[in-house]
Amino acid sequence: MNFSSRSYNTPYKLKNLQPFPTLLDILAYQVEHQSEKTGYIFLEDGESESSRLTYQALETQAKAIATTLQSCTKIGDRALLLYHPGPEFLTAFFACLYAGVIAVPVYPSHSQQNLRRLEAIISDAQVNLVLTTESFVNKLKNQWTHLQWLTTETINLDLASQWTRPNITKDTIAFLQYTSGSTGHPKGVMVSHDNLLNNERLLEMALGHSERTVVGGWLPLFHVIGLVGNIIQPLYLGVPSILMPPDAFIQKPIRWLEVISRYGVTTSGGPNFAYDLCVRKITPEQCSDINLKSWTVAFNGGELVRAETLEKFTEKFAPYGFRPQGFYPCYGMAETTLFVSGGLKTGLPVVHKVNSDALQKNCIKLEQNDQVQTQKLVGCGQTFFDKIIIVDPKTKTRCQPNQVGEIWIGGVSVAQGYWNDSEATKATFDAYLSEGKEGPFLRTGDLGFFQWGELYITGRIKDMIIIGDDYYYPHDIESTVETSHPALRMGANAAFSVASEEGEKLVIVQEVQRTYLRHLDVNEVVTAMNEAVSAKHQLSIHSIVLLKTASIPKTPSGKIQRYACKQGFLDSSLNTVGVWTNNLMIAS
Numbered sequence: 269m270n271f272s273s274r275s276y277n278t279p280y281k282l283k284n285l286q287p288f289p290t291l292l293d294i295l296a297y298q299v300e301h302q303s304e305k306t307g308y309i310f311l312e313d314g315e316s317e318s319s320r321l322t323y324q325a326l327e328t329q330a331k332a333i334a335t336t337l338q339s340c341t342k343i344g345d346r347a348l349l350l351y352h353p354g355p356e357f358l359t360a361f362f363a364c365l366y367a368g369v370i371a372v373p374v375y376p377s378h379s380q381q382n383l384r385r386l387e388a389i390i391s392d393a394q395v396n397l398v399l400t401t402e403s404f405v406n407k408l409k410n411q412w413t414h415l416q417w418l419t420t421e422t423i424n425l426d427l428a429s430q431w432t433r434p435n436i437t438k439d440t441i442a443f444l445q446y447t448s449g450s451t452g453h454p455k456g457v458m459v460s461h462d463n464l465l466n467n468e469r470l471l472e473m474a475l476g477h478s479e480r481t482v483v484g485g486w487l488p489l490f491h492v493i494g495l496v497g498n499i500i501q502p503l504y505l506g507v508p509s510i511l512m513p514p515d516a517f518i519q520k521p522i523r524w525l526e527v528i529s530r531y532g533v534t535t536s537g538g539p540n541f542a543y544d545l546c547v548r549k550i551t552p553e554q555c556s557d558i559n560l561k562s563w564t565v566a567f568n569g570g571e572l573v574r575a576e577t578l579e580k581f582t583e584k585f586a587p588y589g590f591r592p593q594g595f596y597p598c599y600g601m602a603e604t605t606l607f608v609s610g611g612l613k614t615g616l617p618v619v620h621k622v623n624s625d626a627l628q629k630n631c632i633k634l635e636q637n638d639q640v641q642t643q644k645l646v647g648c649g650q651t652f653f654d655k656i657i658i659v660d661p662k663t664k665t666r667c668q669p670n671q672v673g674e675i676w677i678g679g680v681s682v683a684q685g686y687w688n689d690s691e692a693t694k695a696t697f698d699a700y701l702s703e704g705k706e707g708p709f710l711r712t713g714d715l716g717f718f719q720w721g722e723l724y725i726t727g728r729i730k731d732m733i734i735i736g737d738d739y740y741y742p743h744d745i746e747s748t749v750e751t752s753h754p755a756l757r758m759g760a761n762a763a764f765s766v767a768s769e770e771g772e773k774l775v776i777v778q779e780v781q782r783t784y785l786r787h788l789d790v791n792e793v794v795t796a797m798n799e800a801v802s803a804k805h806q807l808s809i810h811s812i813v814l815l816k817t818a819s820i821p822k823t824p825s826g827k828i829q830r831y832a833c834k835q836g837f838l839d840s841s842l843n844t845v846g847v848w849t850n851n852l853m854i855a856s
Contacts, residue, residue: 289438290461291365291500295330298323298506307502308509309531310354314486314516314523321355323503326362331428333363333399333420340416343368343434346393346444348386348415349490350400350408352376353513357489358499360399360420364443368434369397371443372456373490378407381821385454389446390415392688393456438462444687445492445602456687457602466680467496467605468504470652475535475565475596476613477505482562484510484533486517486524493538493570496606514826521546522554525585529558537567537596540574541759541826543581548758550584561589565613569598571827572725572743575619575644592616599648599725603696603710605681608656609723611649618647618722627726628738630672632717641804643744647722653679657701657709658717661729664702667717672726675716676709731830733765735772735807742830745805749776752800753793755784760820762833766810773810774801777833780845782817790814790846811837812848819843 288294298307303324312318341347347369351357357373364371372393375382389395390412397416400408405417442464444456471477483502487494489511502509510531517524525546528536543566568578582592595617598610611617624641626633635642655678658667667673676699685693700707715732716725726741733740745763750756760779765772776797780788794812801807819842821832836842 288465290436290440291362291442291464291503292433292436294465294504295323295327295362298503299327302506305506306508307506308355308358308499308511311510311512311516311527312354314512314520315526319355321358326358328425328428329359329423330362330366331431332423332425333359334366335427335431336418336423337363337367337369337397338432338434340418341367341369341397343436344370344441345397346370346372346395347397347399348390348393348395349373350376350398350404351489352401353489353511356401356421361443361495361499363399363420365436366431366434368436368440370441372446373443373495374446375488375490376404383411387412389454389456393444394688436461438465441684443495445495445683447602455689455692458684458687459602459605460684463605463681463683464496464500465504467607468501470681471497471501471607472505474598474607474610474649474652475567477501477507477535479505479507480534481505481507482510482532482534483507483536484512484527484531485536485538486512486514487538488514492602492606493600497567517542518545518826521549522558525550525555525558525560525588528560528563532562534562535565535567536563537565537569539570539826540568540572540577543568543577544574544759547577547580547584555585555588559589560585560594561591563590563594565596566590566594567596567598567610569600569648572727573597573617573646573648574747575617575646578617578619578646597646597648599714599723601712601714603683603712604653604677604679605683607681608653608677609649609651611647611722618720619644620647620720621645627672628740630715630739632670632672632719645724645726647720647724649722651677651723653677653681655679655709656723659701659709661711664699666701666703669717669719672715672717674729675712675714675723675725677712678707678709682710731764733763733772733774735765735774740805740807745774745776745801745807748800748804749778749797753796755781755788755793756797757781757817760815760818760828762820762828762830764830764834764837766834766838768810774807775811775813775834775837776801776809777813777815777820777837777842779815779817779820785817785845788814788845790848794846794848810850812846813837813842813844814846814848816843816845 304322306320307323308321310319402419438461441458442461446454446456485498600607621642623633623635624643657676658673659676661674685697696711699709699711713729715727731742742763746761750758757779762777821829
């Protein structure tokens with residue numbers, strides 16, 4: 269599948285929309301104009317409808333909970349939202365807005381790793397109240413006895429009539445979006461109503477949304493893409509959103525495509541791994557009744573977009589109506605509320621081949637010679653922000669067009685900073701160029717460049733592997749490793765470097781397929797991994813750690829936690845089935 273370049277003859281222009289100062293005004297507008305319209309449809313198991321929520325019902329339930337909150341909180345208090353995906357989460361989130369309470373959406377897992385993360389968030393956000401359901405209260409209340417717990421599913425709806433509007437403005441903090449923690453400790457991004465509504469306008473424009481849009485998907489509701497994209501954007505537009513739990517998709521990926529087909533979903537997407545999962549797990553027999561012609565915006569963001577993924581997905585699902593123009597590579601982050609850049613809705617993704625050796629030197633060189641090692645980079649469209657520049661992260665000077673640098677952003681959608689962390693806020697949200705003191709900018713921590721009318725993302729600064737004078741992107745090495753032997757799980761590895769007396773050394777952490785665990789030939793596997801990395805990247809691996817299936821550290825949104833993998837390697841806490849170091853194999 270060959271993707272061609274987009275044409276940018278006409279620049280984007282923001283629509284002259286009626287301004288709404290807060291999200292409450294958006295919901296009030298929808299209630300006034302289409303109160304009984306179904307705003308949200310929930311599929312509890314990913315297949316059958318479990319409930320529907322109209323705009324009127326959402327407002328009534330949210331106001332009833334808010335009335336209760338107003339009796340025990342003050343404006344600006346923080347409330348942890350601990351819910352499984354479903355209508356209870358939505359009504360609790362909007363109840364916080366109606367009460368002027370700052371919502372703190374979190375991952376609802378009971379795992380020890382997540383409980384430790386929740387404890388850190390509770391402490392950092394200075395939470396004093398948990399909104400949840402009776403099932404969570406029974407399981408977790410004893411964990412944090414110092415907190416006030418409020419179950420919301422049984423609150424009397426008659427209380428809605430007693431609600432009084434709090435004194436909130438466009439500058440009021442709506443919620444704290446805790447970062448995924450893929451590169452370290454999660455931080456609470458302060459998102460205001462103004463940030464939200466500005467970003468919703470950008471989303472509407474960039475994705476070509478209209479009153480005919482139908483949103484759907486499985487993305488976690490506590491995560492920025494699921495919350496801002498799949499809950500708030502449909503409300504902003506006044507269009508339906510069909511929601512299914514993330515686990516339902518992971519367990520059976522065809523459910524996602526069945527939802528798109530059944531409800532005529534036009535906008536749906538997720539990180540790159542979701543499309544890879546569909547390619548690997550969905551069979552032709554499962555696709556016999558699906559029709560993907562309605563799917564005009566298949567956004568791909570949240571992690572690096574791979575050209576191979578776009579090609580394989582398009583090839584596999586084109587017979588069922590999916591068109592390559594439907595792919596919408598994009599870029600965003602919690603610190604920008606969500607959306608930063610994307611392409612034309614009707615255009616094909618832009619893919620260019622660049623010289624791999626030059627990229628290791630942070631230089632961009634188009635390469636047509638098939639005898640030279642290259643890699644494909646996918647463009648993430650034009651920026652929709654007031655200003656975005658590429659900067660040398662060390663000198664804080666602008667990069668040349670053919671240089672890779674850190675992406676710096678300025679605009680209304682840039683959030684207010686990190687909660688309770690003035691030092692990190694100043695370092696990240698208050699950056700200035702060394703020449704002329706131009707700023708302030710948000711330092712994204714992401715590496716990329718502008719070329720050929722597109723923004724390209726190449727990786728994360730904190731993830732870069734620097735060996736000698738060369739820079740290596742971990743995802744490139746990980747992609748090489750996972751295909752080196754059939755015993756290895758796709759999308760379940762991490763590459764990083766560790767310090768030694770001789771300099772930085774490469775380490776690979778990789779999950780093993782469950783069917784190979786019983787009779788795993790560790791020596792054969794690590795030999796294949798070493799040969800593949802040496803041939804493709806001219807690198808020697810210092811250590812290889814093979815892990816049990818489904819044990820590699822991940823964020824709640826499904827990203828591999830390279831930082832946690834590195835820490836687990838250093839303190840020998842990973843769930844291993846084999847360890848190889850300096851030509852020494854150690855069976856676990």
